[in-house]
Amino acid sequence: QVQLVESGGGLVQAGGSLRLSCAASGSINTMGWYRQGPGKQRALVASITSGGRTNYADSVKGRFTISRDNAKNTVYLQMNSLKPEDTAVYYCNGASDYVSYWGQGTQVTVSS
Numbered sequence: 001q002v003q004l005v006e007s008g009g010g011l012v013q014a015g016g017s018l019r020l021s022c023a024a025s026g027s028i029n030t031m032g033w034y035r036q037g038p039g040k041q042r043a044l045v046a047s048i049t050s051g052g053r054t055n056y057a058d059s060v061k062g063r064f065t066i067s068r069d070n071a072k073n074t075v076y077l078q079m080n081s082l083k084p085e086d087t088a089v090y091y092c093n094g095a096s097d098y099v100s101y102w103g104q105g106t107q108v109t110v111s112s
Contacts, residue, residue, distance in 0.1 A: 002026045002101045004092045009106030016110070017080045022092030022103055024073040029096040031068055031075040035088035035108075042091065046077060060086075082110045
């Protein structure tokens, strides 16, 4: 059982930046970030494979950057030019061998 521990959420003004981190207790093939805003379904924000291939939601392209340190089993999400609509609980996800793991979630609040 792999555990994912997130950090880095908080309150920021619109236009500001935050960096989320997620450390896995073991090796994971694909890692990513999802978010769930108030009254919305959980949706993919960005993902990255162990080989570095990335995928982004259209709404964050050009503003968010996902990266990972395979030696540390850690994935990062650099969020720039934040908007109030980015307000959500952000969840780290890891997937390997058809098994999906989730972190506990971290709140990101962007004030206008």
